[in-house]
Amino acid sequence: MTKPLDGRAALAAAEAKLAARTPRSAAAFDAARRVLPGGVTSNIRYADPHPLFVREARGGTVWDLDGNPYVDCRLGFGPVLVGHSPEWVTAAVSRALMGGTVYALPHAGEAELAEKVVAAVPGAEMVTFCSSGSEATLHALRLARAATGRRKIAKFEGGYHGVHDAVMVSVQFRPEAAGASEQPVATADSPGIPEETIANTLVLPYNHPSAFDLIAAHAHELAAVIVEPVQGAAGSIPATPAFLEGLRAATRRHGVVLIFDEVITGFRLALGGAQEHFGVQADLVTFGKVLGGGFPFGALAGTRDLMRLFSVPEARAAGGPPVAYGGTFNGNPTSVAAANAVLDFLREHPAVYPDLNDKGDRIRREVQTAAAARGIPLVALGMGSVFSFRFVEGPVRSIRDLVGEDPGLREALFLRLLSHGILGHTHHSFLCAAHADGDIKRVVEGYHRALDEIVAAA
Numbered sequence: 001m002t003k004p005l006d007g008r009a010a011l012a013a014a015e016a017k018l019a020a021r022t023p024r025s026a027a028a029f030d031a032a033r034r035v036l037p038g039g040v041t042s043n044i045r046y047a048d049p050h051p052l053f054v055r056e057a058r059g060g061t062v063w064d065l066d067g068n069p070y071v072d073c074r075l076g077f078g079p080v081l082v083g084h085s086p087e088w089v090t091a092a093v094s095r096a097l098m099g100g101t102v103y104a105l106p107h108a109g110e111a112e113l114a115e116k117v118v119a120a121v122p123g124a125e126m127v128t129f130c131s132s133g134s135e136a137t138l139h140a141l142r143l144a145r146a147a148t149g150r151r152k153i154a155k156f157e158g159g160y161h162g163v164h165d166a167v168m169v170s171v172q173f174r175p176e177a178a179g180a181s182e183q184p185v186a187t188a189d190s191p192g193i194p195e196e197t198i199a200n201t202l203v204l205p206y207n208h209p210s211a212f213d214l215i216a217a218h219a220h221e222l223a224a225v226i227v228e229p230v231q232g233a234a235g236s237i238p239a240t241p242a243f244l245e246g247l248r249a250a251t252r253r254h255g256v257v258l259i260f261d262e263v264i265t266g267f268r269l270a271l272g273g274a275q276e277h278f279g280v281q282a283d284l285v286t287f288g289k290v291l292g293g294g295f296p297f298g299a300l301a302g303t304r305d306l307m308r309l310f311s312v313p314e315a316r317a318a319g320g321p322p323v324a325y326g327g328t329f330n331g332n333p334t335s336v337a338a339a340n341a342v343l344d345f346l347r348e349h350p351a352v353y354p355d356l357n358d359k360g361d362r363i364r365r366e367v368q369t370a371a372a373a374r375g376i377p378l379v380a381l382g383m384g385s386v387f388s389f390r391f392v393e394g395p396v397r398s399i400r401d402l403v404g405e406d407p408g409l410r411e412a413l414f415l416r417l418l419s420h421g422i423l424g425h426t427h428h429s430f431l432c433a434a435h436a437d438g439d440i441k442r443v444v445e446g447y448h449r450a451l452d453e454i455v456a457a458a
Contacts, residue, residue, distance in 0.1 A: 005376070005391075005458040007408025013457035014415035015049045021419060024065035028053040044077075048411075052418065057084040060434035062423055070423035071439045071446075075430040078232075078264050079289040081352075081385075082345055083434030089293050089341050096337035102329060109336040116343045117291075117301060120271050123281035124301035128310060129331045133263030133288030134162025136298035137226065139325055140284045141166055144224035144257035146323045147306055152218060154202040154225040154256075156211070157184045158234035158399030161226055161261050161286075165193050170203040171233060173399045181400055182210035206231060206398040207243050212250040219254035224284075226259040229274035234399040235390055236382035236428040244280045251283075257306070263288040263298075268430075269384045270353055271346055277384075293338035296329070352433050356385040359431055359440050363387050367447045374451055385431040389413070389447075409454065416450035 019026060029050040033039030040046050055063045060083055062072040072084070082089065096109075110129065117127045130136055141153050153166060157178070161167035168189040170178070179185030184203040202218055204211040204225070215225060229244060231237040251258040260282035266273040267290040275281050284302035291297055301307075308314050315322035329335070346352060364380035364387050371378035371389075379394035380387065390402055391409045410426045417424055422443055431440075 005406065005409055005454065007391075007406035007410075007412065007458065010412035010454045010458040011408040011415070013453070014412040014419070017419050018415045019049045021068065022050070022052060022064060022066050025053040026050045028065055047414075052423070059083045059086075060432050060436075060439055068421065070418070070421050071435070071442050073422060073424040073429040073431065073443065075432055076294065077289070077425070077428075078268065078386075078430050079292055079294050080430075080432050081268055081290040081356075082293065082342055083432050084294065086345075086434075088345065089338050092337045092341040093295070093334055096333045099333060101334055102332050104328070107331070107333055107336075109333055109340060110331040113336050113340050113343070116340065116347070117287075117299060120267070120343065120347070121285060121301050122272050122275040123283075123303065124285065125304040126307035127299055127301040128307065128325065129336070130298040130300070130327050131296045131329045131332075131335070132162070132298045133261075133286060134164055134298070135327065136263065136286035136288060136300045137161040137167060137259070137261055138164045139300050140259050140286050140302075141224055141226065143284065143300075143302075143306060143309060143323050144259065146309055147257060148223045148255065150221050150223040152200050152202055152221045153223055154204050154215065154218070156204050156206040156227055156231070158206055158231050158237070159226070159228050159261070160231070160233035161228070162263075165197045166201060167226070168193055169198055169201045173403070175403055178400075181205055181398075182208060183214065206234075206237070207240055208398065209243075209246065211243075212246055215250045215254060215256060219256060222254070222256050224257040224259050225251050226261055228261045228264070229278060230265050230269075230383050230386060231399070232264045232386070232428050234427075235396070235402060236386050236388035237396055237398065238381075238383045239278075240397075241278050241280075244278050248280050248282070257284060258282045259284045259286065261286050264386065264428075267291055267342075267346060268386065271350070291339050291342065292335055293342040295335040295338045297335045297339055349433075353384075356431050356433065356435075359435065359437075360385045360387050362440060363431075363443055363447075366444045370444075370448050371451055374455055376451060376455065378451075382428065386428055387431075388428045409458070412454050412457070413447075413450055416453050417446050420446040420449050422446035422450075 053065045114127050118124050157170045160171050171189045177187050186198050186203045262273045266287040270276040287299040309323045310325045368380040377393045392405050414426045
């Protein structure tokens, strides 16, 4: 029997406890919001009663300004797969810094890294680099439009692909405006997004077969379908293998470019990312986060037929312009040095993946068991070293299955975990190679204590 809980009461108690523990973060936030909008440089970093301000991070641990240590399961929202600042990454970056920081000219490290990415990623014949996952998805969509001559793109309800206009559509779920589950209505996720942008974005239902019918109906105007194999911002919701296989078949049948957004899953689920894990190959794949080893980085990989459209000499030979691609810091030597070091480590230590995946499975299993023992409706989500917990009965196949969740309970859980030295996030949390068995034990124990406190307060 599940226990009714009051999210507002649980949240108020959790905020009070955290505020008493982090006075220096509170003071730093007061100073920051006088000169930074909302006191932060990314909306998602804002939190009540105030964000946690970091003093330093090493390995799998982060310390706040008050000196409180935390098992870091936020990990920069995913980039830190190998731990914070391992010696071999900092050494590689230090060597690169001695040679300069940015050239606006090619350097040998770029091709070296490209060879490693192409070798690791299924189906990737060429790759190019940028400075963020948002840039990678922006370029992927432009490339698909150029290749097909079609203007519309399709994304999935709940899918997050960065902050450019074309994909800031139906990331959040608004029941009053979202339409039917089998045919979602596109809604803007920010003021300032033009109506014509929304009109050119088709929203598909995640893990739902009607997505294939919508692709067929719009194939004549559809350039690309972009999908997260595990939807991060929606709560770490994995696609089913059958759904991804059906999506591959539908896009191939209608000549639509299939883009896997692996900014989170790339080099995290496996060395070959979600494509390796699920056995499904996309036409284009976007990367970021893990590949940069904690430095700003993005990448776009794909088939030679598509990627060659970026080539200046090939476009000249064909008598037309290339697809525009550029960026001052693309392939900068510092980030490339970090990425080369990370890929070398992951290739040389293949046991990292089964170890992290087993630890993620343990956290999901033990926390869900603990919640059930307390009569709390809690569903474990995620895959491998990405995990999340939501206060619903389940199962959860899409963001629509989270309707009715009390957001106060989710926020209270996050804050209670902070008070017990566990730093995660309400959307998704992560593990890294620096997390030892003792860290996993502390995470599980932290959830036990946090759930007990939520029950007592609510």
